[in-house]
Amino acid sequence: QTVVTQEPSFSVSPGGTVTLTCGLNSGSVSSGYYTSWYQQTPGQAPRTLIYHTNTRSSGVPDRFSGSILGNTAALTISGAEADDESYYYCALYLGRVWVFGGGTKLTVL
Amino acid sequence: EVQLVESGGVVVQPGGSLRLSCAASGFTFGDYAMHWVRQAPGKGLEWISLINWDGTSTYYADSVKGRFTVSRDNSKNSLFLQMNSLRAEDTALYYCGKDFVGAVAGYGMGVWGQGTTVTVSS
Numbered sequence: 001q002t003v004v005t006q007e008p009s010f011s012v013s014p015g016g017t018v019t020l021t022c023g024l025n026s027g028s029v030s031s032g033y034y035t036s037w038y039q040q041t042p043g044q045a046p047r048t049l050i051y052h053t054n055t056r057s058s059g060v061p062d063r064f065s066g067s068i069l070g071n072t073a074a075l076t077i078s079g080a081e082a083d084d085e086s087y088y089y090c091a092l093y094l095g096r097v098w099v100f101g102g103g104t105k106l107t108v109l
Numbered sequence: 110e111v112q113l114v115e116s117g118g119v120v121v122q123p124g125g126s127l128r129l130s131c132a133a134s135g136f137t138f139g140d141y142a143m144h145w146v147r148q149a150p151g152k153g154l155e156w157i158s159l160i161n162w163d164g165t166s167t168y169y170a171d172s173v174k175g176r177f178t179v180s181r182d183n184s185k186n187s188l189f190l191q192m193n194s195l196r197a198e199d200t201a202l203y204y205c206g207k208d209f210v211g212a213v214a215g216y217g218m219g220v221w222g223q224g225t226t227v228t229v230s231s
Contacts, residue, residue: 034215034217036216036217038154038218040154045204045221045222045224046146046154046218046221047221048217048219048220048221051209051216051219052215052216052217058219089153091217093217096159097156097159097169097170098144098156098159098217100155102153103153103154
């Protein structure tokens with residue numbers, strides 16, 4: 001069974017930089033998995049941040065960037081703001097199906 | 110403005126059936142693939158289904174394959190999810206999502222609705 005792994009939680013100081021990762025239990029994540037990243041605050045619908053590994057969705061500030069780091073996909077948030085405190089989910093495209101990671105709760109403090 | 114509005118979520122007994130709808134506006138619905146994603150209470154997101162722009166290709170997560178059927182009516186700008194043989198573990202908030210393209214090509218969900226709640230309970 002394919003399992004997409006994310007850190008359960010992370011914290012960052014206001015103004016700081018944080019990198020969240022998205023891995024695969026069966027191997028490395030490459031650009032061929034077309035990683036997407038989503039932000040969700042409690043009680044709200046998800047918001048798309050990144051698609052196709054590193055393309056920002058419309059209206060997403062350039063503080064958010066996607067990449068491949070080693071054998072994982074990564075979401076880097078620079079200049080963290082209080083409003084960035086949310087859950088972040090990645091999703092991998094496995095050829096006609098998508099699998100989400102379990103999500104990372106990001107705390108800004 | 111792109112807008113997706115889900116409806117049809119109710120309380121249903123185990124083994125029952127339900128049809129969810131997603132009404133789209135603000136874009137040319139027939140040009141885009143569409144997704145269904147759900148979120149159980151207090152849990153993460155789970156992708157469950159994808160349909161291409163013209164409805165000729167559909168895909169499902171293993172957890173719903175054989176029980177759920179996705180369809181669309183481009184003339185009515187509407188997406189549907191027929192849910193049969195419902196189980197307690199299908200209890201969730203169901204979101205529809207607009208893809209970035211019409212084909213199934215790994216772009217993912219670009220715009221999300223606000224969701225509709227399905228509760229499976231006796």
